[in-house]
Amino acid sequence: MxxxxxxxxxxxxxxxxxxxxxxxxxxxxxxxxxxxxxxxxxxxxxxxxxxxxxxxxxxxxxxxxxxxxxxxxxxxxxxxxxxxxxxxxxxxxxxxxxxxxxxxxxxxxxxxxxxxxxxxxxxxxxxxxxxxxxxxxxAANEPAAFVEPDRQANVENGTRVYQERCQICHGVNGEGLKATANLADGYLFPPLWGPDSYNIGAGMARVLTAARFIKARMPLGNPILSDDEAFDVAAYMNLHERPAMANLEQDYPDRKLKPVDSPYPPYPDPFSTEQHRLGPYAPIRDFNKAK
Ligand code: HEC
Ligand code: HEC
The missing domain is CATH 1.10.760.10 (Cytochrome c-like domain)
Structure with a gap:
Protein backbone atom coordinates (compact mmCIF):
# COMPACT_ATOMS: atom_id res chain seq x y z
CA MET A 1 0.00 0.00 0.00
CA ALA A 139 29.89 19.80 11.36
CA ALA A 140 30.39 16.59 13.31
CA ASN A 141 32.15 18.07 16.35
CA GLU A 142 33.57 14.75 17.47
CA PRO A 143 37.10 13.33 17.90
CA ALA A 144 39.21 12.43 14.87
CA ALA A 145 38.00 9.24 13.16
CA PHE A 146 39.19 5.93 14.65
CA VAL A 147 42.42 4.60 13.11
CA GLU A 148 42.80 0.84 13.46
CA PRO A 149 45.91 -0.22 15.45
CA ASP A 150 48.05 -2.77 13.57
CA ARG A 151 47.94 -5.45 16.25
CA GLN A 152 45.65 -7.92 17.99
CA ALA A 153 43.20 -6.26 20.42
CA ASN A 154 44.37 -6.48 24.03
CA VAL A 155 41.40 -7.78 25.99
CA GLU A 156 43.09 -7.27 29.35
CA ASN A 157 43.58 -3.60 28.56
CA GLY A 158 39.96 -3.50 27.27
CA THR A 159 38.78 -4.83 30.65
CA ARG A 160 40.62 -2.04 32.43
CA VAL A 161 39.19 0.63 30.10
CA TYR A 162 35.71 -0.81 30.66
CA GLN A 163 36.05 -0.71 34.43
CA GLU A 164 37.42 2.84 34.43
CA ARG A 165 35.31 4.45 31.72
CA CYS A 166 32.14 2.48 30.99
CA GLN A 167 31.04 0.41 33.97
CA ILE A 168 29.63 3.36 35.91
CA CYS A 169 26.83 3.67 33.33
CA HIS A 170 26.66 0.30 31.55
CA GLY A 171 27.02 -1.83 34.69
CA VAL A 172 29.45 -4.40 36.11
CA ASN A 173 27.99 -7.09 33.83
CA GLY A 174 27.22 -4.90 30.82
CA GLU A 175 23.55 -5.11 31.80
CA GLY A 176 22.89 -1.34 31.61
CA LEU A 177 20.47 0.55 33.82
CA LYS A 178 16.71 0.41 33.33
CA ALA A 179 14.85 3.74 33.18
CA THR A 180 12.35 2.47 35.80
CA ALA A 181 11.63 -0.86 37.51
CA ASN A 182 9.46 -1.63 34.47
CA LEU A 183 11.53 -2.86 31.51
CA ALA A 184 8.80 -1.57 29.19
CA ASP A 185 10.15 1.92 29.86
CA GLY A 186 13.46 0.99 28.29
CA TYR A 187 16.90 1.96 29.52
CA LEU A 188 18.63 5.01 30.88
CA PHE A 189 21.93 3.30 30.00
CA PRO A 190 21.50 0.48 27.48
CA PRO A 191 23.04 -2.99 27.94
CA LEU A 192 26.20 -3.80 25.95
CA TRP A 193 25.88 -7.59 26.01
CA GLY A 194 23.63 -10.34 27.38
CA PRO A 195 20.11 -11.40 26.36
CA ASP A 196 18.65 -7.87 25.91
CA SER A 197 21.46 -6.59 23.65
CA TYR A 198 22.06 -6.50 19.87
CA ASN A 199 22.64 -9.94 18.32
CA ILE A 200 25.79 -11.44 16.83
CA GLY A 201 24.70 -10.49 13.28
CA ALA A 202 24.52 -6.74 14.11
CA GLY A 203 27.00 -4.16 12.80
CA MET A 204 27.89 -3.22 16.39
CA ALA A 205 29.07 -6.83 16.95
CA ARG A 206 31.98 -6.10 14.57
CA VAL A 207 34.98 -4.84 16.53
CA LEU A 208 35.98 -2.11 14.04
CA THR A 209 32.42 -0.77 13.71
CA ALA A 210 32.10 -0.74 17.51
CA ALA A 211 35.52 0.90 17.96
CA ARG A 212 34.59 3.68 15.47
CA PHE A 213 31.37 4.36 17.40
CA ILE A 214 33.05 4.21 20.82
CA LYS A 215 35.91 6.54 19.77
CA ALA A 216 33.39 9.06 18.41
CA ARG A 217 30.73 8.79 21.13
CA MET A 218 31.76 7.12 24.37
CA PRO A 219 31.94 7.77 27.27
CA LEU A 220 28.73 9.61 26.37
CA GLY A 221 29.26 13.37 26.36
CA ASN A 222 33.00 13.00 26.94
CA PRO A 223 34.53 10.87 24.14
CA ILE A 224 38.21 10.92 25.09
CA LEU A 225 39.49 7.41 24.30
CA SER A 226 42.61 6.84 22.20
CA ASP A 227 42.43 4.52 19.16
CA ASP A 228 44.11 1.79 21.23
CA GLU A 229 41.62 2.11 24.10
CA ALA A 230 38.61 2.17 21.75
CA PHE A 231 39.85 -0.94 19.93
CA ASP A 232 40.58 -2.87 23.13
CA VAL A 233 37.33 -2.02 24.89
CA ALA A 234 35.31 -2.82 21.73
CA ALA A 235 36.96 -6.26 21.66
CA TYR A 236 36.26 -6.80 25.37
CA MET A 237 32.59 -5.79 24.90
CA ASN A 238 32.06 -8.04 21.89
CA LEU A 239 33.72 -11.13 23.40
CA HIS A 240 30.74 -11.44 25.76
CA GLU A 241 27.72 -13.57 25.04
CA ARG A 242 24.83 -12.01 23.10
CA PRO A 243 21.76 -13.33 21.27
CA ALA A 244 22.36 -15.66 18.32
CA MET A 245 20.86 -15.17 14.87
CA ALA A 246 19.65 -17.87 12.46
CA ASN A 247 21.02 -18.41 8.93
CA LEU A 248 24.10 -16.24 9.32
CA GLU A 249 25.94 -18.44 6.84
CA GLN A 250 23.68 -16.94 4.16
CA ASP A 251 25.10 -13.44 4.74
CA TYR A 252 27.54 -12.10 2.14
CA PRO A 253 26.70 -14.54 -0.69
CA ASP A 254 29.80 -13.08 -2.37
CA ARG A 255 32.26 -13.96 0.41
CA LYS A 256 34.89 -11.56 -0.91
CA LEU A 257 32.63 -8.74 0.31
CA LYS A 258 32.60 -9.99 3.90
CA PRO A 259 34.25 -7.42 6.23
CA VAL A 260 37.45 -8.66 7.90
CA ASP A 261 35.98 -8.04 11.37
CA SER A 262 32.78 -10.05 10.84
CA PRO A 263 32.56 -12.12 14.07
CA TYR A 264 31.03 -15.24 12.49
CA PRO A 265 32.21 -17.72 9.83
CA PRO A 266 32.35 -18.78 7.02
CA TYR A 267 35.24 -16.66 5.75
CA PRO A 268 36.87 -16.43 2.31
CA ASP A 269 40.28 -17.08 3.94
CA PRO A 270 41.87 -19.64 6.30
CA PHE A 271 42.25 -17.27 9.30
CA SER A 272 40.61 -18.22 12.60
CA THR A 273 37.34 -16.75 13.91
CA GLU A 274 39.42 -15.39 16.80
CA GLN A 275 41.65 -13.42 14.43
CA HIS A 276 38.57 -12.05 12.64
CA ARG A 277 37.21 -10.94 16.02
CA LEU A 278 40.40 -9.44 17.45
CA GLY A 279 42.79 -8.74 14.59
CA PRO A 280 45.45 -8.17 13.50
CA TYR A 281 43.74 -7.47 10.18
CA ALA A 282 46.69 -6.61 7.93
CA PRO A 283 47.62 -10.28 7.30
CA ILE A 284 44.00 -11.11 6.41
CA ARG A 285 43.75 -8.16 4.01
CA ASP A 286 47.11 -9.07 2.42
CA PHE A 287 45.99 -12.67 1.91
CA ASN A 288 42.72 -11.61 0.31
CA LYS A 289 44.49 -9.10 -1.95
CA ALA A 290 47.00 -11.70 -3.13
CA LYS A 291 44.26 -14.20 -4.08
C1 HEC B 1 27.75 8.68 31.28
C2 HEC B 1 27.21 7.39 31.00
C3 HEC B 1 27.91 6.55 29.94
C4 HEC B 1 29.23 6.14 29.94
C5 HEC B 1 30.31 6.44 30.97
C6 HEC B 1 29.38 5.31 28.76
N1 HEC B 1 28.20 5.22 28.07
FE1 HEC B 1 27.83 4.12 26.41
N2 HEC B 1 25.96 4.85 26.32
C7 HEC B 1 25.37 5.69 27.25
C8 HEC B 1 24.04 6.01 26.82
C9 HEC B 1 23.04 6.89 27.57
C10 HEC B 1 23.84 5.36 25.60
C11 HEC B 1 22.60 5.42 24.72
C12 HEC B 1 22.58 6.72 23.94
C13 HEC B 1 21.38 7.53 24.22
O1 HEC B 1 20.38 7.00 24.75
O2 HEC B 1 21.45 8.75 23.93
C14 HEC B 1 25.05 4.61 25.32
C15 HEC B 1 25.22 3.79 24.21
C16 HEC B 1 26.30 2.95 24.03
C17 HEC B 1 26.40 1.94 22.99
C18 HEC B 1 25.37 1.62 21.92
C19 HEC B 1 24.10 1.04 22.48
C20 HEC B 1 24.23 -0.34 23.07
O3 HEC B 1 23.61 -0.59 24.10
O4 HEC B 1 24.92 -1.20 22.52
C21 HEC B 1 27.62 1.34 23.13
C22 HEC B 1 28.19 0.23 22.29
C23 HEC B 1 28.29 1.98 24.25
N3 HEC B 1 27.46 2.95 24.78
C24 HEC B 1 29.55 1.65 24.71
C25 HEC B 1 30.20 2.34 25.74
C26 HEC B 1 31.57 2.08 26.12
C27 HEC B 1 32.47 1.02 25.52
C28 HEC B 1 31.86 2.95 27.13
C29 HEC B 1 33.19 3.15 27.84
C30 HEC B 1 34.29 3.55 26.98
C31 HEC B 1 30.67 3.73 27.40
N4 HEC B 1 29.69 3.33 26.52
C32 HEC B 1 30.57 4.68 28.39
C33 HEC B 1 25.97 6.15 28.40
C34 HEC B 1 27.28 5.98 28.76
C1 HEC C 1 23.12 -1.53 18.51
C2 HEC C 1 23.23 -0.35 17.69
C3 HEC C 1 22.12 -0.03 16.70
C4 HEC C 1 20.76 0.05 16.95
C5 HEC C 1 20.05 -0.17 18.25
C6 HEC C 1 20.15 0.40 15.68
N1 HEC C 1 21.11 0.54 14.73
FE1 HEC C 1 20.79 1.19 12.81
N2 HEC C 1 22.78 0.91 12.40
C7 HEC C 1 23.73 0.50 13.31
C8 HEC C 1 24.99 0.31 12.61
C9 HEC C 1 26.31 -0.14 13.24
C10 HEC C 1 24.75 0.62 11.25
C11 HEC C 1 25.72 0.52 10.09
C12 HEC C 1 26.40 1.79 9.81
C13 HEC C 1 27.35 1.62 8.66
O1 HEC C 1 27.04 0.90 7.71
O2 HEC C 1 28.41 2.25 8.71
C14 HEC C 1 23.35 1.02 11.16
C15 HEC C 1 22.74 1.47 9.99
C16 HEC C 1 21.44 1.96 9.92
C17 HEC C 1 20.87 2.61 8.77
C18 HEC C 1 21.61 2.93 7.47
C19 HEC C 1 22.38 4.21 7.68
C20 HEC C 1 23.04 4.74 6.43
O3 HEC C 1 23.45 5.92 6.47
O4 HEC C 1 23.13 4.04 5.42
C21 HEC C 1 19.58 2.94 9.08
C22 HEC C 1 18.57 3.65 8.19
C23 HEC C 1 19.35 2.47 10.43
N3 HEC C 1 20.50 1.89 10.92
C24 HEC C 1 18.15 2.60 11.11
C25 HEC C 1 17.91 2.05 12.36
C26 HEC C 1 16.61 2.00 12.99
C27 HEC C 1 15.35 2.60 12.39
C28 HEC C 1 16.78 1.38 14.19
C29 HEC C 1 15.72 0.99 15.18
C30 HEC C 1 14.60 0.21 14.64
C31 HEC C 1 18.19 1.08 14.33
N4 HEC C 1 18.83 1.47 13.20
C32 HEC C 1 18.77 0.53 15.48
C33 HEC C 1 23.55 0.30 14.66
C34 HEC C 1 22.32 0.29 15.29
Whole structure:
Protein backbone atom coordinates (compact mmCIF):
# COMPACT_ATOMS: atom_id res chain seq x y z
CA MET A 1 0.00 0.00 0.00
CA UNK A 2 1.31 3.45 -0.81
CA UNK A 3 1.48 6.25 1.70
CA UNK A 4 -1.38 8.21 0.10
CA UNK A 5 -3.55 5.07 -0.17
CA UNK A 6 -2.94 4.39 3.52
CA UNK A 7 -3.87 7.92 4.49
CA UNK A 8 -7.07 7.91 2.45
CA UNK A 9 -7.99 4.53 3.95
CA UNK A 10 -7.56 6.01 7.42
CA UNK A 11 -9.67 8.99 6.46
CA UNK A 12 -12.50 6.85 5.06
CA UNK A 13 -12.52 3.94 7.51
CA UNK A 14 -13.98 4.90 10.90
CA UNK A 15 -12.67 1.68 12.44
CA UNK A 16 -9.09 2.82 11.91
CA UNK A 17 -9.66 6.52 12.41
CA UNK A 18 -8.08 6.42 15.86
CA UNK A 19 -4.96 4.89 14.32
CA UNK A 20 -2.17 7.38 13.98
CA UNK A 21 -1.38 8.59 10.46
CA UNK A 22 1.98 8.19 8.77
CA UNK A 23 4.01 11.12 10.05
CA UNK A 24 7.67 11.97 10.52
CA UNK A 25 6.80 12.80 14.15
CA UNK A 26 5.58 9.24 14.78
CA UNK A 27 8.71 8.00 13.01
CA UNK A 28 10.89 9.95 15.41
CA UNK A 29 8.95 8.63 18.42
CA UNK A 30 9.52 5.06 17.18
CA UNK A 31 13.25 5.73 16.87
CA UNK A 32 13.47 7.31 20.32
CA UNK A 33 10.92 5.26 22.29
CA UNK A 34 11.46 1.96 20.53
CA UNK A 35 11.12 -0.18 23.68
CA UNK A 36 7.77 1.37 24.57
CA UNK A 37 6.34 1.33 21.04
CA UNK A 38 7.83 -1.85 19.55
CA UNK A 39 9.40 -3.75 22.50
CA UNK A 40 7.97 -5.32 25.66
CA UNK A 41 6.14 -2.05 26.36
CA UNK A 42 3.87 -2.69 23.38
CA UNK A 43 0.71 -4.54 24.43
CA UNK A 44 -0.44 -5.25 20.84
CA UNK A 45 1.55 -8.36 19.83
CA UNK A 46 1.25 -7.41 16.15
CA UNK A 47 3.35 -4.31 16.83
CA UNK A 48 5.83 -5.93 19.23
CA UNK A 49 8.56 -6.44 16.63
CA UNK A 50 11.68 -5.57 18.64
CA UNK A 51 13.39 -8.50 20.31
CA UNK A 52 15.21 -6.34 22.85
CA UNK A 53 14.53 -3.10 24.70
CA UNK A 54 17.16 -0.90 23.13
CA UNK A 55 16.05 2.18 21.21
CA UNK A 56 17.20 2.96 17.69
CA UNK A 57 18.59 6.12 19.30
CA UNK A 58 20.77 4.04 21.66
CA UNK A 59 23.16 3.93 18.68
CA UNK A 60 21.77 6.59 16.30
CA UNK A 61 22.21 9.34 18.91
CA UNK A 62 19.61 12.10 19.29
CA UNK A 63 17.25 10.12 17.03
CA UNK A 64 19.91 10.18 14.30
CA UNK A 65 20.08 13.99 14.31
CA UNK A 66 23.59 14.14 15.72
CA UNK A 67 25.96 14.51 12.76
CA UNK A 68 28.95 12.20 12.41
CA UNK A 69 29.14 8.54 13.47
CA UNK A 70 25.86 6.64 12.84
CA UNK A 71 24.02 9.84 11.96
CA UNK A 72 20.82 9.36 9.92
CA UNK A 73 21.03 12.90 8.54
CA UNK A 74 22.47 12.07 5.11
CA UNK A 75 21.07 8.58 4.89
CA UNK A 76 17.97 8.83 2.71
CA UNK A 77 19.69 9.82 -0.59
CA UNK A 78 21.99 6.76 -0.42
CA UNK A 79 19.09 4.38 -1.05
CA UNK A 80 18.35 2.18 -2.90
CA UNK A 81 21.82 0.72 -2.77
CA UNK A 82 23.60 -2.62 -3.06
CA UNK A 83 24.09 -4.50 0.23
CA UNK A 84 26.99 -6.93 0.31
CA UNK A 85 25.48 -8.57 3.39
CA UNK A 86 22.17 -9.26 1.64
CA UNK A 87 23.62 -9.69 -1.85
CA UNK A 88 20.85 -7.53 -3.35
CA UNK A 89 19.95 -3.91 -3.97
CA UNK A 90 17.75 -2.76 -1.07
CA UNK A 91 15.81 0.39 -0.24
CA UNK A 92 15.74 2.38 3.00
CA UNK A 93 12.99 0.15 4.43
CA UNK A 94 15.14 -2.94 3.81
CA UNK A 95 18.02 -1.23 5.64
CA UNK A 96 15.78 -0.38 8.61
CA UNK A 97 14.68 -4.02 8.68
CA UNK A 98 18.36 -5.00 8.79
CA UNK A 99 18.63 -3.12 12.11
CA UNK A 100 15.26 -4.53 13.26
CA UNK A 101 16.49 -8.10 12.83
CA UNK A 102 20.03 -7.60 14.10
CA UNK A 103 20.55 -4.48 16.26
CA UNK A 104 17.05 -4.92 17.73
CA UNK A 105 17.25 -8.74 17.59
CA UNK A 106 13.64 -8.70 16.33
CA UNK A 107 11.43 -9.22 13.33
CA UNK A 108 11.15 -7.23 10.12
CA UNK A 109 8.33 -4.70 9.83
CA UNK A 110 5.96 -4.92 6.89
CA UNK A 111 7.24 -2.44 4.34
CA UNK A 112 3.82 -0.80 4.00
CA UNK A 113 3.12 -0.66 7.76
CA UNK A 114 2.42 2.64 9.51
CA UNK A 115 5.58 2.15 11.56
CA UNK A 116 7.92 1.55 8.61
CA UNK A 117 6.42 4.33 6.48
CA UNK A 118 6.71 6.76 9.42
CA UNK A 119 10.38 5.94 10.14
CA UNK A 120 11.18 6.34 6.43
CA UNK A 121 9.28 9.66 6.40
CA UNK A 122 11.28 10.84 9.41
CA UNK A 123 14.66 9.90 7.90
CA UNK A 124 13.68 11.60 4.62
CA UNK A 125 12.62 14.70 6.53
CA UNK A 126 15.94 14.77 8.42
CA UNK A 127 17.73 14.92 5.12
CA UNK A 128 15.53 17.72 3.74
CA UNK A 129 16.19 19.73 6.92
CA UNK A 130 19.89 19.08 6.53
CA UNK A 131 19.86 20.23 2.88
CA UNK A 132 18.10 23.42 3.94
CA UNK A 133 20.58 24.12 6.76
CA UNK A 134 23.71 23.66 4.70
CA UNK A 135 26.78 21.59 5.24
CA UNK A 136 28.76 23.88 7.58
CA UNK A 137 26.10 24.10 10.28
CA UNK A 138 26.17 20.32 10.72
CA ALA A 139 29.89 19.80 11.36
CA ALA A 140 30.39 16.59 13.31
CA ASN A 141 32.15 18.07 16.35
CA GLU A 142 33.57 14.75 17.47
CA PRO A 143 37.10 13.33 17.90
CA ALA A 144 39.21 12.43 14.87
CA ALA A 145 38.00 9.24 13.16
CA PHE A 146 39.19 5.93 14.65
CA VAL A 147 42.42 4.60 13.11
CA GLU A 148 42.80 0.84 13.46
CA PRO A 149 45.91 -0.22 15.45
CA ASP A 150 48.05 -2.77 13.57
CA ARG A 151 47.94 -5.45 16.25
CA GLN A 152 45.65 -7.92 17.99
CA ALA A 153 43.20 -6.26 20.42
CA ASN A 154 44.37 -6.48 24.03
CA VAL A 155 41.40 -7.78 25.99
CA GLU A 156 43.09 -7.27 29.35
CA ASN A 157 43.58 -3.60 28.56
CA GLY A 158 39.96 -3.50 27.27
CA THR A 159 38.78 -4.83 30.65
CA ARG A 160 40.62 -2.04 32.43
CA VAL A 161 39.19 0.63 30.10
CA TYR A 162 35.71 -0.81 30.66
CA GLN A 163 36.05 -0.71 34.43
CA GLU A 164 37.42 2.84 34.43
CA ARG A 165 35.31 4.45 31.72
CA CYS A 166 32.14 2.48 30.99
CA GLN A 167 31.04 0.41 33.97
CA ILE A 168 29.63 3.36 35.91
CA CYS A 169 26.83 3.67 33.33
CA HIS A 170 26.66 0.30 31.55
CA GLY A 171 27.02 -1.83 34.69
CA VAL A 172 29.45 -4.40 36.11
CA ASN A 173 27.99 -7.09 33.83
CA GLY A 174 27.22 -4.90 30.82
CA GLU A 175 23.55 -5.11 31.80
CA GLY A 176 22.89 -1.34 31.61
CA LEU A 177 20.47 0.55 33.82
CA LYS A 178 16.71 0.41 33.33
CA ALA A 179 14.85 3.74 33.18
CA THR A 180 12.35 2.47 35.80
CA ALA A 181 11.63 -0.86 37.51
CA ASN A 182 9.46 -1.63 34.47
CA LEU A 183 11.53 -2.86 31.51
CA ALA A 184 8.80 -1.57 29.19
CA ASP A 185 10.15 1.92 29.86
CA GLY A 186 13.46 0.99 28.29
CA TYR A 187 16.90 1.96 29.52
CA LEU A 188 18.63 5.01 30.88
CA PHE A 189 21.93 3.30 30.00
CA PRO A 190 21.50 0.48 27.48
CA PRO A 191 23.04 -2.99 27.94
CA LEU A 192 26.20 -3.80 25.95
CA TRP A 193 25.88 -7.59 26.01
CA GLY A 194 23.63 -10.34 27.38
CA PRO A 195 20.11 -11.40 26.36
CA ASP A 196 18.65 -7.87 25.91
CA SER A 197 21.46 -6.59 23.65
CA TYR A 198 22.06 -6.50 19.87
CA ASN A 199 22.64 -9.94 18.32
CA ILE A 200 25.79 -11.44 16.83
CA GLY A 201 24.70 -10.49 13.28
CA ALA A 202 24.52 -6.74 14.11
CA GLY A 203 27.00 -4.16 12.80
CA MET A 204 27.89 -3.22 16.39
CA ALA A 205 29.07 -6.83 16.95
CA ARG A 206 31.98 -6.10 14.57
CA VAL A 207 34.98 -4.84 16.53
CA LEU A 208 35.98 -2.11 14.04
CA THR A 209 32.42 -0.77 13.71
CA ALA A 210 32.10 -0.74 17.51
CA ALA A 211 35.52 0.90 17.96
CA ARG A 212 34.59 3.68 15.47
CA PHE A 213 31.37 4.36 17.40
CA ILE A 214 33.05 4.21 20.82
CA LYS A 215 35.91 6.54 19.77
CA ALA A 216 33.39 9.06 18.41
CA ARG A 217 30.73 8.79 21.13
CA MET A 218 31.76 7.12 24.37
CA PRO A 219 31.94 7.77 27.27
CA LEU A 220 28.73 9.61 26.37
CA GLY A 221 29.26 13.37 26.36
CA ASN A 222 33.00 13.00 26.94
CA PRO A 223 34.53 10.87 24.14
CA ILE A 224 38.21 10.92 25.09
CA LEU A 225 39.49 7.41 24.30
CA SER A 226 42.61 6.84 22.20
CA ASP A 227 42.43 4.52 19.16
CA ASP A 228 44.11 1.79 21.23
CA GLU A 229 41.62 2.11 24.10
CA ALA A 230 38.61 2.17 21.75
CA PHE A 231 39.85 -0.94 19.93
CA ASP A 232 40.58 -2.87 23.13
CA VAL A 233 37.33 -2.02 24.89
CA ALA A 234 35.31 -2.82 21.73
CA ALA A 235 36.96 -6.26 21.66
CA TYR A 236 36.26 -6.80 25.37
CA MET A 237 32.59 -5.79 24.90
CA ASN A 238 32.06 -8.04 21.89
CA LEU A 239 33.72 -11.13 23.40
CA HIS A 240 30.74 -11.44 25.76
CA GLU A 241 27.72 -13.57 25.04
CA ARG A 242 24.83 -12.01 23.10
CA PRO A 243 21.76 -13.33 21.27
CA ALA A 244 22.36 -15.66 18.32
CA MET A 245 20.86 -15.17 14.87
CA ALA A 246 19.65 -17.87 12.46
CA ASN A 247 21.02 -18.41 8.93
CA LEU A 248 24.10 -16.24 9.32
CA GLU A 249 25.94 -18.44 6.84
CA GLN A 250 23.68 -16.94 4.16
CA ASP A 251 25.10 -13.44 4.74
CA TYR A 252 27.54 -12.10 2.14
CA PRO A 253 26.70 -14.54 -0.69
CA ASP A 254 29.80 -13.08 -2.37
CA ARG A 255 32.26 -13.96 0.41
CA LYS A 256 34.89 -11.56 -0.91
CA LEU A 257 32.63 -8.74 0.31
CA LYS A 258 32.60 -9.99 3.90
CA PRO A 259 34.25 -7.42 6.23
CA VAL A 260 37.45 -8.66 7.90
CA ASP A 261 35.98 -8.04 11.37
CA SER A 262 32.78 -10.05 10.84
CA PRO A 263 32.56 -12.12 14.07
CA TYR A 264 31.03 -15.24 12.49
CA PRO A 265 32.21 -17.72 9.83
CA PRO A 266 32.35 -18.78 7.02
CA TYR A 267 35.24 -16.66 5.75
CA PRO A 268 36.87 -16.43 2.31
CA ASP A 269 40.28 -17.08 3.94
CA PRO A 270 41.87 -19.64 6.30
CA PHE A 271 42.25 -17.27 9.30
CA SER A 272 40.61 -18.22 12.60
CA THR A 273 37.34 -16.75 13.91
CA GLU A 274 39.42 -15.39 16.80
CA GLN A 275 41.65 -13.42 14.43
CA HIS A 276 38.57 -12.05 12.64
CA ARG A 277 37.21 -10.94 16.02
CA LEU A 278 40.40 -9.44 17.45
CA GLY A 279 42.79 -8.74 14.59
CA PRO A 280 45.45 -8.17 13.50
CA TYR A 281 43.74 -7.47 10.18
CA ALA A 282 46.69 -6.61 7.93
CA PRO A 283 47.62 -10.28 7.30
CA ILE A 284 44.00 -11.11 6.41
CA ARG A 285 43.75 -8.16 4.01
CA ASP A 286 47.11 -9.07 2.42
CA PHE A 287 45.99 -12.67 1.91
CA ASN A 288 42.72 -11.61 0.31
CA LYS A 289 44.49 -9.10 -1.95
CA ALA A 290 47.00 -11.70 -3.13
CA LYS A 291 44.26 -14.20 -4.08
C1 HEC B 1 23.12 -1.53 18.51
C2 HEC B 1 23.23 -0.35 17.69
C3 HEC B 1 22.12 -0.03 16.70
C4 HEC B 1 20.76 0.05 16.95
C5 HEC B 1 20.05 -0.17 18.25
C6 HEC B 1 20.15 0.40 15.68
N1 HEC B 1 21.11 0.54 14.73
FE1 HEC B 1 20.79 1.19 12.81
N2 HEC B 1 22.78 0.91 12.40
C7 HEC B 1 23.73 0.50 13.31
C8 HEC B 1 24.99 0.31 12.61
C9 HEC B 1 26.31 -0.14 13.24
C10 HEC B 1 24.75 0.62 11.25
C11 HEC B 1 25.72 0.52 10.09
C12 HEC B 1 26.40 1.79 9.81
C13 HEC B 1 27.35 1.62 8.66
O1 HEC B 1 27.04 0.90 7.71
O2 HEC B 1 28.41 2.25 8.71
C14 HEC B 1 23.35 1.02 11.16
C15 HEC B 1 22.74 1.47 9.99
C16 HEC B 1 21.44 1.96 9.92
C17 HEC B 1 20.87 2.61 8.77
C18 HEC B 1 21.61 2.93 7.47
C19 HEC B 1 22.38 4.21 7.68
C20 HEC B 1 23.04 4.74 6.43
O3 HEC B 1 23.45 5.92 6.47
O4 HEC B 1 23.13 4.04 5.42
C21 HEC B 1 19.58 2.94 9.08
C22 HEC B 1 18.57 3.65 8.19
C23 HEC B 1 19.35 2.47 10.43
N3 HEC B 1 20.50 1.89 10.92
C24 HEC B 1 18.15 2.60 11.11
C25 HEC B 1 17.91 2.05 12.36
C26 HEC B 1 16.61 2.00 12.99
C27 HEC B 1 15.35 2.60 12.39
C28 HEC B 1 16.78 1.38 14.19
C29 HEC B 1 15.72 0.99 15.18
C30 HEC B 1 14.60 0.21 14.64
C31 HEC B 1 18.19 1.08 14.33
N4 HEC B 1 18.83 1.47 13.20
C32 HEC B 1 18.77 0.53 15.48
C33 HEC B 1 23.55 0.30 14.66
C34 HEC B 1 22.32 0.29 15.29
C1 HEC C 1 27.75 8.68 31.28
C2 HEC C 1 27.21 7.39 31.00
C3 HEC C 1 27.91 6.55 29.94
C4 HEC C 1 29.23 6.14 29.94
C5 HEC C 1 30.31 6.44 30.97
C6 HEC C 1 29.38 5.31 28.76
N1 HEC C 1 28.20 5.22 28.07
FE1 HEC C 1 27.83 4.12 26.41
N2 HEC C 1 25.96 4.85 26.32
C7 HEC C 1 25.37 5.69 27.25
C8 HEC C 1 24.04 6.01 26.82
C9 HEC C 1 23.04 6.89 27.57
C10 HEC C 1 23.84 5.36 25.60
C11 HEC C 1 22.60 5.42 24.72
C12 HEC C 1 22.58 6.72 23.94
C13 HEC C 1 21.38 7.53 24.22
O1 HEC C 1 20.38 7.00 24.75
O2 HEC C 1 21.45 8.75 23.93
C14 HEC C 1 25.05 4.61 25.32
C15 HEC C 1 25.22 3.79 24.21
C16 HEC C 1 26.30 2.95 24.03
C17 HEC C 1 26.40 1.94 22.99
C18 HEC C 1 25.37 1.62 21.92
C19 HEC C 1 24.10 1.04 22.48
C20 HEC C 1 24.23 -0.34 23.07
O3 HEC C 1 23.61 -0.59 24.10
O4 HEC C 1 24.92 -1.20 22.52
C21 HEC C 1 27.62 1.34 23.13
C22 HEC C 1 28.19 0.23 22.29
C23 HEC C 1 28.29 1.98 24.25
N3 HEC C 1 27.46 2.95 24.78
C24 HEC C 1 29.55 1.65 24.71
C25 HEC C 1 30.20 2.34 25.74
C26 HEC C 1 31.57 2.08 26.12
C27 HEC C 1 32.47 1.02 25.52
C28 HEC C 1 31.86 2.95 27.13
C29 HEC C 1 33.19 3.15 27.84
C30 HEC C 1 34.29 3.55 26.98
C31 HEC C 1 30.67 3.73 27.40
N4 HEC C 1 29.69 3.33 26.52
C32 HEC C 1 30.57 4.68 28.39
C33 HEC C 1 25.97 6.15 28.40
C34 HEC C 1 27.28 5.98 28.76
Missing amino acids: TWSALQSQQASDPATSTVQAVTAEYGQQLIRNTAQLMGVGQTDPALRKSGNNLACSSCHLESGQKPGNLSLVQTAPKYPTFSGRDGIVGDLADRINGCMQRSMNGKPLLKDSLEMLSMVAYIEQLDRQYQAMGESSR
